[in-house]
Amino acid sequence: MLRPKTSTCLICSFRATRKVQQTSIQQWQSAAALSVKHLPSKTGRPARMSLAEARQVGAPTSKQEGASAPGRRRQDGPFGGMNLKEARIRGVPERRSEMQERRTSASGSRGREDAKGRSGYKALKMQRALAPVSYTQRALVKERIAAIDSFEQFKLLPSVQSSISTQALQGMTDIRPTPVQRIAIPALLGSENINRRSRSKASAPKREDFLIAAETGSGKTLSYLIPTINAVKLAEAADADIEAYEKELQEEKLRQNDFSLPSPPLSSMPHPTTGRPRAIILVPTSELVTQVGNLVKAFSHTVKFRSAMLSSSFSGKVIRNRLFSPKGIDIVVSTPHLLSSIADSDPNILSRVTHLIVDEADSLLDRGFSPLTQAIIDRANPSLKQLVLCSATIPRSMDSFLHKRFPDIRRLTTPNLHAIPRRVQLGVVDVERTPYQGNKNLACADQIWSIGKAAADHDGPVKGEMDVKRVLVFVNEREKAQEVAEYLVSKGIDALALSRDTPEQRQSEMLASFTSSVPLTGPKENHPGTLADNQPNYIPPGQAPPPVKRQLPNMKVLVTTDLGSRGIDTLAVRNVILYDVPHSTIDFIHRLGRTGRMGRRGRGIVLVGKNDRRDVVAEVKEGMFKGQALI
Numbered sequence: 108m109l110r111p112k113t114s115t116c117l118i119c120s121f122r123a124t125r126k127v128q129q130t131s132i133q134q135w136q137s138a139a140a141l142s143v144k145h146l147p148s149k150t151g152r153p154a155r156m157s158l159a160e161a162r163q164v165g166a167p168t169s170k171q172e173g174a175s176a177p178g179r180r181r182q183d184g185p186f187g188g189m190n191l192k193e194a195r196i197r198g199v200p201e202r203r204s205e206m207q208e209r210r211t212s213a214s215g216s217r218g219r220e221d222a223k224g225r226s227g228y229k230a231l232k233m234q235r236a237l238a239p240v241s242y243t244q245r246a247l248v249k250e251r252i253a254a255i256d257s258f259e260q261f262k263l264l265p266s267v268q269s270s271i272s273t274q275a276l277q278g279m280t281d282i283r284p285t286p287v288q289r290i291a292i293p294a295l296l297g298s299e300n301i302n303r304r305s306r307s308k309a310s311a312p313k314r315e316d317f318l319i320a321a322e323t324g325s326g327k328t329l330s331y332l333i334p335t336i337n338a339v340k341l342a343e344a345a346d347a348d349i350e351a352y353e354k355e356l357q358e359e360k361l362r363q364n365d366f367s368l369p370s371p372p373l374s375s376m377p378h379p380t381t382g383r384p385r386a387i388i389l390v391p392t393s394e395l396v397t398q399v400g401n402l403v404k405a406f407s408h409t410v411k412f413r414s415a416m417l418s419s420s421f422s423g424k425v426i427r428n429r430l431f432s433p434k435g436i437d438i439v440v441s442t443p444h445l446l447s448s449i450a451d452s453d454p455n456i457l458s459r460v461t462h463l464i465v466d467e468a469d470s471l472l473d474r475g476f477s478p479l480t481q482a483i484i485d486r487a488n489p490s491l492k493q494l495v496l497c498s499a500t501i502p503r504s505m506d507s508f509l510h511k512r513f514p515d516i517r518r519l520t521t522p523n524l525h526a527i528p529r530r531v532q533l534g535v536v537d538v539e540r541t542p543y544q545g546n547k548n549l550a551c552a553d554q555i556w557s558i559g560k561a562a563a564d565h566d567g568p569v570k571g572e573m574d575v576k577r578v579l580v581f582v583n584e585r586e587k588a589q590e591v592a593e594y595l596v597s598k599g600i601d602a603l604a605l606s607r608d609t610p611e612q613r614q615s616e617m618l619a620s621f622t623s624s625v626p627l628t629g630p631k632e633n634h635p636g637t638l639a640d641n642q643p644n645y646i647p648p649g650q651a652p653p654p655v656k657r658q659l660p661n662m663k664v665l666v667t668t669d670l671g672s673r674g675i676d677t678l679a680v681r682n683v684i685l686y687d688v689p690h691s692t693i694d695f696i697h698r699l700g701r702t703g704r705m706g707r708r709g710r711g712i713v714l715v716g717k718n719d720r721r722d723v724v725a726e727v728k729e730g731m732f733k734g735q736a737l738i
């Protein structure tokens with residue numbers, strides 16, 4: 108049999124599989140047959156086809172060197188398999204490069220570790236509440252975070268830069284950006300060199316969509332606020348309308364000072380931004396309007412811009428005056444309900460918005476709020492340059508919504524997303540056991556008394572005074588909030604109930620002492636001890652409870668629903684009691700997130716009764732202990 112005279116024998120290289128061998132032999136045989144047919148004949152006539160010289164095997168032909176003929180594969184036809192060093196077999200994946208192999212094995216092993224680590228999450232898996240974030244992605248973000256150490260590294264206007272320490276984080280020393288700020292600020296400022304598919308496709312400036320997702324109490328508000336204020340100031344400097352307005356105002360002032368001219372009336376021309384803000388921040392509740400609005404206001408004193416808080420806590424007149432002030436308005440903080448009702452009557456309100464931030468996006472994009480939030484996004488869309496969604500959790504429902512509605516959204520997530528920090532301890536109290544015998548109210552009161560007693564054992568910072576501890580108690584149903592608060596009061600505890608039933612004005616007052624970072628103190632007195640020392644646990648049926656012997660002097664308690672769990676910055680709260688087991692990991696994260704904020708320590712106590720999911724609680728506790736992301 109005729110064989111080609113070459114060291115890189117075709118058959119040898121085609122040993123990958125049996126099937127491959129057969130195919131190649133067939134091809135080789137048919138090619139050889141043809142070659143034999145066209146070898147120089149005895150008559151000396153030149154052959155039309157012959158085998159290639161050995162040194163030419165595998166060398167590119169003139170055709171191969173250039174672009175291969177379109178639509179024609181190299182292996183097509185009876186000679187397709189000849190003169191090749193490698194078997195280019197269709198359907199068989201190409202060998203991956205060493206680098207690719209290494210990368211996959213690293214992420215694969217991480218993925219396996221991840222799966223192994225979370226295999227214990229049986230009960231949580233049933234809930235499937237949170238969207239997964241791969242550990243590969245988390246590891247990549249860690250590297251980026253490590254490269255940033257100071258706010259000075261961000262390309263900010265000098266006034267914005269200096270206001271971070273003098274206004275936003277006033278009184279703090281050694282200020283550094285938090286992980287979420289290190290990721291989000293450069294991205295929102297556009298100072299990252301990102302070669303994004305969506306950007307390269309369109310040459311015209313396109314709206315940029317971002318999702319900022321980071322653990323509770325990690326400084327997400329500043330992560331979007333700093334770049335937004337910077338953008339507002341840059342836009343103001345480049346705005347021709349504002350320039351013309353300022354010029355006009357200047358000239359009028361000069362004319363007024365010129366006593367030789369008859370004094371003309373000062374221009375009543377409104378500022379170009381009157382009733383048409385550049386940036387809007389949407390938050391779900393009036394409390395958050397106040398919280399975020401106060402931070403914006405603090406910046407406005409030194410950066411010089413105008414901001415307004417709009418919520419149902421303010422009268423219609425106040426809202427109108429703020430929005431349509433002749434001096435203009437740059438940044439508005441509002442709830443979606445109020446803003447959309449204003450936009451219904453005055454659509455121009457959204458006509459110049461370039462930056463729209465949806466804070467607590469997991470709430471504002473869920474079923475209750477979503478139609479309103481989406482309508483605002485749609486209305487603002489023509490002028491919108493940046494849409495920023497911000498959240499402490501990415502529920503699966505929101506994740507799939509984002510994939511559909513904002514497929515190009517850039518996800519800025521921190522390595523610890525969905526993990527409750529280890530510095531927060533979780534204690535579990537079995538309410539069914541002695542001494543509570545199924546009485547959750549009693550268990551709750553007893554825990555609060557115990558916290559109070561432990562706190563009284565330590566002296567406060569001021570002589571003759573003692574610290575007053577703030578405790579948040581979370582219930583699942585709003586009706587329960589009032590009932591639990593009343594019970595706690597009957598046990599000598601200073602407790603209040605906060606739910607949607609509470610008038611808005613009152614809600615803000617109640618939250619004020621829980622959001623203030625100023626330590627609460629009271630006059631030092633002998634502590635009454637534990638609840639058992641002071642109150643009888645069992646009252647025989649038909650007997651009225653005896654009057655409260657002693658009051659618990661060093662505790663302040665707020666019994667609340669989810670209303671108090673979203674976004675409220677309760678820096679000073681060290682203890683959170685979960686009266687009810689939360690419905691999902693999302694609620695666990697938000698409720699426990701009211702303590703242990705910004706690197707502080709915290710303690711959660713969950714009361715587990717007969718009908719509560721003990722398996723869920725056990726898995727959350729284990730996840731917290733391991734520092735793992737919940738699922």
Ligand SMILES: Nc1ncnc2c1ncn2[C@@H]1O[C@H](COP(=O)(O)OP(=O)(O)OP(=O)(O)O)[C@@H](O)[C@H]1O
Pocket residue numbers: 275276279282283284285288321322323324325326327328329498499673674675676678700704705
């Ligand atoms: N770089 C920083 N250094 C120190 N403290 C900071 C820094 N950034 C923000 N803070 C403080 O951290 C606290 C929490 O910030 P913020 O309310 O923005 O958290 P969050 O991530 O939005 O929390 P949540 O998810 O609960 O809404 C605030 O009191 C804020 O002043």
